[in-house]
Amino acid sequence: MNWRAIWAIASKDVSVALRTRAVMLPLLIVPLVLMVGIPSVVGLISGMANQMAAAESQMADLTRAMPPEFASRYAGLNDVQAGLVYFLVYLFAPMYLVLPLMASAVVAADSFAGEKERKTLEALVYTPTTDRELLLAKVLGALIPGAMVGLGGFVVYTIVANLVALNVVGMLILPNTLWLLLAFFVGPAAAAFGLGVTVIASSRVNSFQEAYQIGSLVVLPIVLLVVGQAMGAFLLSNWLVLLLGIVLWAADAVVFFIASASFRRTALMARI
Amino acid sequence: MAEDAQVVITTEGLTRSFGDNVAVDRLTISIRAGEVFGFLGHNGAGKTTTVRMLNGVIAPTGGGARIFGLDPQTDGARIRARTGVLTETPALDNRLTARATLEYFSDVYGVPRSLRRQRVAELLERFELTKRADDKVGGFSKGMRQRLAIARTLVNDPDIIFLDEPTSGLDPVATREVHRLIERLSHRGRTVFLCTHNLAEAERLCDRVAVLARGRVLATGTTRELAAELNRGHRISVEVDTDATERALALFTALPQVSSAAVVGDRAAARNGGTLLLLNGVARPDVPPVIAAAAAAGLNVYRVEPVDSSLEDVYFALQGQ
Numbered sequence: 001m002n003w004r005a006i007w008a009i010a011s012k013d014v015s016v017a018l019r020t021r022a023v024m025l026p027l028l029i030v031p032l033v034l035m036v037g038i039p040s041v042v043g044l045i046s047g048m049a050n051q052m053a054a055a056e057s058q059m060a061d062l063t064r065a066m067p068p069e070f071a072s073r074y075a076g077l078n079d080v081q082a083g084l085v086y087f088l089v090y091l092f093a094p095m096y097l098v099l100p101l102m103a104s105a106v107v108a109a110d111s112f113a114g115e116k117e118r119k120t121l122e123a124l125v126y127t128p129t130t131d132r133e134l135l136l137a138k139v140l141g142a143l144i145p146g147a148m149v150g151l152g153g154f155v156v157y158t159i160v161a162n163l164v165a166l167n168v169v170g171m172l173i174l175p176n177t178l179w180l181l182l183a184f185f186v187g188p189a190a191a192a193f194g195l196g197v198t199v200i201a202s203s204r205v206n207s208f209q210e211a212y213q214i215g216s217l218v219v220l221p222i223v224l225l226v227v228g229q230a231m232g233a234f235l236l237s238n239w240l241v242l243l244l245g246i247v248l249w250a251a252d253a254v255v256f257f258i259a260s261a262s263f264r265r266t267a268l269m270a271r272i
Numbered sequence: 273m274a275e276d277a278q279v280v281i282t283t284e285g286l287t288r289s290f291g292d293n294v295a296v297d298r299l300t301i302s303i304r305a306g307e308v309f310g311f312l313g314h315n316g317a318g319k320t321t322t323v324r325m326l327n328g329v330i331a332p333t334g335g336g337a338r339i340f341g342l343d344p345q346t347d348g349a350r351i352r353a354r355t356g357v358l359t360e361t362p363a364l365d366n367r368l369t370a371r372a373t374l375e376y377f378s379d380v381y382g383v384p385r386s387l388r389r390q391r392v393a394e395l396l397e398r399f400e401l402t403k404r405a406d407d408k409v410g411g412f413s414k415g416m417r418q419r420l421a422i423a424r425t426l427v428n429d430p431d432i433i434f435l436d437e438p439t440s441g442l443d444p445v446a447t448r449e450v451h452r453l454i455e456r457l458s459h460r461g462r463t464v465f466l467c468t469h470n471l472a473e474a475e476r477l478c479d480r481v482a483v484l485a486r487g488r489v490l491a492t493g494t495t496r497e498l499a500a501e502l503n504r505g506h507r508i509s510v511e512v513d514t515d516a517t518e519r520a521l522a523l524f525t526a527l528p529q530v531s532s533a534a535v536v537g538d539r540a541a542a543r544n545g546g547t548l549l550l551l552n553g554v555a556r557p558d559v560p561p562v563i564a565a566a567a568a569a570g571l572n573v574y575r576v577e578p579v580d581s582s583l584e585d586v587y588f589a590l591q592g593q
Contacts, residue, residue: 008379016367123363123424125329127380128353266331269324 005129006137013111013141022208023110027149030102034095035157039088043164046084050168074169081169088161089173093236094225096182099153100191101222104146105198105215111138112202113211116268125265135263139195139256146191154183181241189248194218196255203262278304280432280463281326285335288321288487295321297487298335303480305431308454308464310478312471312587318487319467320360323434326465327352339432353381356430360437362421366410370401370420373409374427381428395423415446422453432463439473451477475583483590490590498586508554509536510566511575514547523569524551529558546574 017023074085115121124134158174165173175183198215205211228234236244281303288296296318303309311319324330326337328348337344339351364373374392383391396402399419409417418438425433435454439447454477457464468474474481475495482492491498512520517535524533531553538548554562559576566573 002382004382005380008376012368012376016365019367118365119361120363120365122359122361123357123377123421124380126327126352126355126357126359127377128349128382128428129380130349265329269330 001136002129002133005127006133006140009124009129009134009137010141010144013107013138014145017107017110017141017145020110020114023106026106027103027145031099031149031153031156034099035153036160038095039092039157039160039164042084042087043168046080046087046164047168050078050080050084077169084168085165085173088165089176089178090236091226091229093178093182093241094222094229096150096153096157096179097186097190097222097225098219100146100150100187101194101218102216103149103194104142104191105194105218106212107145108138108142108195108198109202109208109211109215111141112199113205114208116202117207121268125269131263131265132260134265135199135260139199142195142198143188143191146195147188150187150191151183154179154187177238178236178241181238181245186241186245186248189245189252190222192252193248193255196252196259199259200255200262203259203268280305281309281337281339281465283326283335283337286322286325286332286337287334288318288325288330289333294487296325296332299487299489300335301482301489301492303463303465305463306458306461307479308458308466308477310474310481311465311467311484312469312474312481312583313467313484314469317484319484320436321487323357323436323465323467327355327357327434353428354430355432355434356425356428357434358422358425358436358438360440362417364409364417364421364424367408369406369408370396370412371405373420374423377424377427383428391427391429395426399423415442418442418446419449422450430462432465433457434465434467436467437469438466439468439470447473471584471587481583483587485590491586495583495586498583498590506553506555507579508551508559508562509538509575509577509579510549510551510563510573511538511541511546512549512566513572514542514545516571517547517549519569520547520549520566520571523566523571524549524562527562527565529554529562541575544574548575550579 018027074082077085115124129137154175158179161174162172165171194215197218198211201214202211205214225236229236234240279302281301283299283301286296286299287294299318299322301309311322313319321330325332326339326344328344328351331345340354342351344351368376371392374395375388378388378392393402396405399422401416401420401423404412404416409420412420418441422435422438425435438454439450442450451473454464454466458477458479464477466474466478478495480492480494481498483490483498510520510524521533521535524530530551533549533551536548536550538546541548551562556578563573563576
């Protein structure tokens with residue numbers, strides 16, 4: 001493996017992607033909305049409801065399906081406070097996965113299809129890299145920012161959620177085991193999944209937008225997780241998150257097998 | 273495939289089809305080290321596809337090739353480490369500076385770290401980009417982009433340089449610079465594979481050329497050899513008085529040694545009140561009797577010269593135009 005070339009390509013992809021508005025806007029806006037905006041609004045509403053001691057009956061409905069450890073850990077909270085903790089710790093957990101998944105997909109779309117669109121791919125395929133080195137470089141160039149955005153989002157969310165919880169509940173709620181699993185095990189798997197799907201999509205399309213749109217479709221299963229949990233179909237527990245991570249990593253293996261089979265410079269160049 | 277120590281590129285029956293379209297059709301060529309080899313053809317003749325196959329970035333559908341004795345399909349990376357390819361479009365990332373572009377490709381090509389800074393500085397200097405080295409490529413003119421693309425092609429000091437339409441869209445000054453570069457590369461013993469449809473460029477720079485049409489090589493050789501195939505030396509130009517043009521044309525056309533005669537524009541002759549006639553089919557032994565017949569008919573003959581076939585004549589003759 002020519003690691004110098006791999007690192008040169010990966011670091012160049014990261015640095016130029018971060019200077020591209022079409023890449024940077026979603027990388028800034030989505031984390032801000034998800035990790036700062038929504039928990040802040042929920043905290044604001046909860047704080048007002050807590051002061052007015054209002055809507056307790058609805059909160060009771062919402063927190064009915066909480067796990068047993070929840071009741072013991074947060075004993076003594078009123079319904080509004082328990083509802084807020086439930087939202088911030090459990091209900092919002094699947095939404096977090098949007099972050100690494102979206103970040104890696106958008107950088108991968110720029111790195112693969114964007115390179116085709118800008119007609120810079122041809123110069124790269126004439127370099128003495130092998131197909132495997134080229135793929136690995138491109139994957140690292142998208143995976144690293146995807147994982148970093150995921151971890152950064154986790155840190156930001158932990159701060160925001162704790163500030164909100166301190167204000168309403170009077171205690172720190174994160175990190176817990178579930179969120180540590182999400183951030184360090186499931187999040188990187190989600191980043192790899194978004195990346196792998198975008199790599200496959202990029203080999204079949206010729207523009208950044210097309211690749212990004214196809215890559216973004218992988219967000220849909222996460223929406224199902226959020227809706228399913230909100231409707232009480234299941235509740236994310238540590239074991240369920242661990243299982244989700246294992247399933248995602250297994251899916252990554254399949255996706256990357258397909259991606260590596262489709263990533264042949266001879267096939268790419270035959271389409272240019 | 274027989275290997276010669278001096279031969280760096282050989283192909284035998286190299287073919288590439290895209291569906292029903294045969295882009296390169298049974299290409300068989302051999303190129304020696306240090307040669308400037310012209311690959312001539314219209315757009316879509318198969319030049320770029322050939323370059324891609326020779327560098328192992330697309331697979332042939334028939335035949336084979338050897339570069340430095342290596343098979344591009346199995347040893348593509350090793351071949352590409354010793355080649356440089358200027359693609360038809362500059363293929364530059366507008367978001368990088370000129371310096372960052374060259375440093376990036378130096379790393380990808382594995383230029384030793386101790387040499388990288390010096391090599392990049394030299395290339396920037398040689399291609400007159402030093403003053404704009406830290407500007408983003410997106411703000412560069414077409415000529416500057418092309419110069420930077422050529423500099424990138426040389427970043428690994430390649431043994432074979434593939435140049436795909438290197439002067440396309442360049443102004444005369446930039447074109448002259450590219451021509452000088454090719455001459456310098458040739459003097460340094462580098463092999464240059466020049467894809468072009470600029471016939472004057474090929475005639476000036478190339479040791480040998482191959483003329484390509486619809487993926488097939490129509491002829492290969494030096495310009496002189498190709499011209500010889502087109503009855504080189506069997507044409508002469510004759511300058512006569514302008515007011516005797518019609519009479520001269522009638523006389524020459526009637527001579528058995530002349531297959532056809534026509535007026536060709538010539539400013540030097542016109543300034544002196546003369547007209548230049550081109551007589552076809554006149555072999556060297558036929559020249560004295562033809563001129564004698566003109567003199568006998570009272571024509572004043574001021575100038576008689578053999579006319580060589582240019583590469584342009586050869587090219588269009590081979591293309592059937």
